[in-house]
Amino acid sequence: MSLYVTELRRLAKRRLTRVMLVLLVLGLTGIVTAFAFSSHKLSPAVIAQAQAESDANFRDAVKDWERSIADCDAAKARGEQTEDRYGPNCGRDWKPTPEMFDPKWNLPYQFDFRAEFGVFIAVFAGAVALFAFLIGASFVGAEWSTGGMMNLLLWRPKRLTVLGTKLAAVLTTLTGVTVVLGALWTLAFWLIASNRGTTEKVTSGVWQSAGISGLRAWGLILAVGAVAFALASLGRHTAMALGVAVGVGVVSEIGIRIAMTIAGVRFGDRWVLSTYALAWFEKKWTLVDYRSCELVQGECTPKEMLVTWQDSALVFGIGTAVVMVAAFWMMRRRDIT
Amino acid sequence: MSAVLEIEGLRKTYKSRRRGVRNALDGFDMRVEAGQVHGFLGPNGSGKTTTLRTLLGLIQPDGGRMAILGHEVPGALPTVAGQVGAIVESPQFFPHFSARDTLSLLAGAGDVPAVRVDEVLELVGLRDRAGERVKTYSLGMKQRLAVASALLKNPKLLILDEPANGLDPGGIREMRTLMRTLAESGMTVVLSSHILGEIQLICDEVTIISLGRRVAAGPVEQVLAQHSHGGVRVRLDAAEDLAAAAELLGRAGVAVTRHPDHLMLAGVDKPATVSRLLAEQHLYVSELAPVAVDLESVFLEITATAPVPGQHRQVDQSAKIGEPGHAGTTGGWGA
Numbered sequence: 328m329s330l331y332v333t334e335l336r337r338l339a340k341r342r343l344t345r346v347m348l349v350l351l352v353l354g355l356t357g358i359v360t361a362f363a364f365s366s367h368k369l370s371p372a373v374i375a376q377a378q379a380e381s382d383a384n385f386r387d388a389v390k391d392w393e394r395s396i397a398d399c400d401a402a403k404a405r406g407e408q409t410e411d412r413y414g415p416n417c418g419r420d421w422k423p424t425p426e427m428f429d430p431k432w433n434l435p436y437q438f439d440f441r442a443e444f445g446v447f448i449a450v451f452a453g454a455v456a457l458f459a460f461l462i463g464a465s466f467v468g469a470e471w472s473t474g475g476m477m478n479l480l481l482w483r484p485k486r487l488t489v490l491g492t493k494l495a496a497v498l499t500t501l502t503g504v505t506v507v508l509g510a511l512w513t514l515a516f517w518l519i520a521s522n523r524g525t526t527e528k529v530t531s532g533v534w535q536s537a538g539i540s541g542l543r544a545w546g547l548i549l550a551v552g553a554v555a556f557a558l559a560s561l562g563r564h565t566a567m568a569l570g571v572a573v574g575v576g577v578v579s580e581i582g583i584r585i586a587m588t589i590a591g592v593r594f595g596d597r598w599v600l601s602t603y604a605l606a607w608f609e610k611k612w613t614l615v616d617y618r619s620c621e622l623v624q625g626e627c628t629p630k631e632m633l634v635t636w637q638d639s640a641l642v643f644g645i646g647t648a649v650v651m652v653a654a655f656w657m658m659r660r661r662d663i664t
Numbered sequence: 665m666s667a668v669l670e671i672e673g674l675r676k677t678y679k680s681r682r683r684g685v686r687n688a689l690d691g692f693d694m695r696v697e698a699g700q701v702h703g704f705l706g707p708n709g710s711g712k713t714t715t716l717r718t719l720l721g722l723i724q725p726d727g728g729r730m731a732i733l734g735h736e737v738p739g740a741l742p743t744v745a746g747q748v749g750a751i752v753e754s755p756q757f758f759p760h761f762s763a764r765d766t767l768s769l770l771a772g773a774g775d776v777p778a779v780r781v782d783e784v785l786e787l788v789g790l791r792d793r794a795g796e797r798v799k800t801y802s803l804g805m806k807q808r809l810a811v812a813s814a815l816l817k818n819p820k821l822l823i824l825d826e827p828a829n830g831l832d833p834g835g836i837r838e839m840r841t842l843m844r845t846l847a848e849s850g851m852t853v854v855l856s857s858h859i860l861g862e863i864q865l866i867c868d869e870v871t872i873i874s875l876g877r878r879v880a881a882g883p884v885e886q887v888l889a890q891h892s893h894g895g896v897r898v899r900l901d902a903a904e905d906l907a908a909a910a911e912l913l914g915r916a917g918v919a920v921t922r923h924p925d926h927l928m929l930a931g932v933d934k935p936a937t938v939s940r941l942l943a944e945q946h947l948y949v950s951e952l953a954p955v956a957v958d959l960e961s962v963f964l965e966i967t968a969t970a971p972v973p974g975q976h977r978q979v980d981q982s983a984k985i986g987e988p989g990h991a992g993t994t995g996g997w998g999a
Contacts, residue, residue: 329774330772332772333769333773336769341758469758470758474756475758478770481745481750482774483742483773483774484741484745485742662717662723663722
């Protein structure tokens with residue numbers, strides 16, 4: 328227990344942890360602030376103003392239409408060709424109608440908590456996952472590269488226990504940060520929706536769905552932190568994790584995508600990691616093979632492939648487990664020089 | 665006397681496709697008695713640090729036996745770790761933590777009372793700079809911090825790898841005094857250093873390693889005596905008598921080297937016999953001085969690492985036990 332508490336203290340004392348936490352909070356605060364200003368509550372006065380704007384626009388359009396017909400008739404009387412410019416029958420058939428000027432178009436943006444908060448859970452998860460990656464990688468990577476790990480092992484000569492305790496400290500910290508900031512994030516958007524948006528139709532089912540999305544976000548954050556930790560431990564340097572992340576990003580998102588397209592592989596995006604990230608947040612992600620209609624005459628519905636969040640759990644779970652096992656195995660086997 | 669540290673036949677082999685097989689430790693033996701300050705010497709790449717790392721569980725040995733405080737290691741390291749303080753090679757600490765934070769976290773990990781942090785900071789002279797970040801420390805200050813971290817547990821066995829590295833002359837003297845004080849308080853100290861004058865001054869016994877094997881061990885005086893070769897410098901009242909004296913001593917079986925104003929004799933057990941032998945032939949000595957050897961010259965001789973003019977000795981070129989006069993051709997890297 329003392330080692331666990333010490334590692335929590337060590338992580339909290341690290342400058343990178345503090346700086347990145349401040350940056351994370353500033354970034355999230357910036358998003359919330361900007362969003363709060365962009366959302367406007369649709370009060371009766373705002374709706375009436377939008378209606379008035381719409382009516383005025385309609386009247387202006389009618390006037391323009393009438394002027395256009397008059398201009399067209401005058402041109403016709405001078406013997407000019409009018410079809411190209413004014414259309415047939417001087418455009419009399421195109422009289423503007425009130426339906427063409429929907430007042431909604433003049434309404435300012437209003438945040439709808441029910442419809443849109445899910446997207447912001449994904450945004451939050453992305454930001455915290457980045458934080459998790461840096462903290463997880465540097466916590467063990469810097470310990471290796473500065474000799475801190477060796478010092479610690481002289482005190483606690485149980486390699487797996489030491490590595491496991493450090494990992495537990497990272498995951499605990501990430502959980503704490505996720506829970507606290509996640510609660511503040513939810514509260515902030517609820518307040519935005521309450522004061523400058525709408526909370527209509529936010530039923531218990533909506534909260535339940537948001538809660539499940541939050542759990543998936545938490546799982547992703549922990550997985551990213553754990554993978555970064557394991558990679559940095561394998562390479563005994565923070566840069567190892569960063570290098571692998573960049574490498575995987577380039578290979579998966581660019582290399583595989585191009586290779587699959589050139590090779591003509593059906594549903595090539597199923598080999599791309601971001602597909603599973605999208606499915607993880609959206610619960611399911613549909614891949615469409617438009618080439619399946621290439622030689623079909625007439626109506627064709629392209630073939631589809633569904634990637635579910637369970638598929639994502641399998642991919643990310645196996646990937647995380649493999650890296651973790653490798654890190655602990657190497658910790659047990661490799662000499663510390 | 666009981667042994668605090670025992671190493672028998674320790675072996676560590678590194679295999680590399682490019683560099684082949686190298687024996688960093690090749691059946692190394694070492695024994696340190698309780699309450700000693702024990703010097704652990706060897707040329708660069710001889711296996712000192714590999715030995716210490718293996719002993720402390722950082723490197724897995726390929727063979728041999730090790731015991732600390734009567735417990736077989738590395739198996740029993742978790743049991744004895746609380747009684748062993750160690751620094752291995754250069755002091756390395758997280759640069760953005762202060763000395764107090766560094767020691768406080770170590771104390772936390774090892775269940776050491778927090779009050780001990782200030783005690784060791786005082787002991788190594790870092791009390792007034794304890795709140796500063798380690799990155800601002802000089803090498804000597806980092807070295808002091810490393811010693812402080814090793815002392816934090818108030819260990820029974822203290823292992824220090826080059827503790828005087830980077831210290832100023834005052835710091836070296838303080839470190840010497842500290843080692844002796846700790847030994848007098850009952851702590852056993854194993855000291856790896858290349859400052860052989862210091863080792864000779866403060867160590868009770870030494871172990872010398874070369875190419876992964878022990879080449880000498882025992883009390884310092886004994887090791888020096890074994891390699892003194894009975895050297896004696898002789899000057900005569902009349903320098904023109906040196907030739908006659910050299911011939912006389914040579915006939916008596918003494919190895920003589922002539923110099924312009926004196927003779928150097930080797931293999932002389934009792935210098936008084938030289939005086940008597942010469943006096944019998946009316947050759948009178950004005951100086952008869954046994955040539956004292958120091959640990960440095962013994963070390964250079966044993967390990968065959970004395971510099972030779974015009975030659976550039978390579979790291980792996982040192983003596984291997986059982987191969988007299990043969991500058992080693994194998995072993996050594998990775999230490």
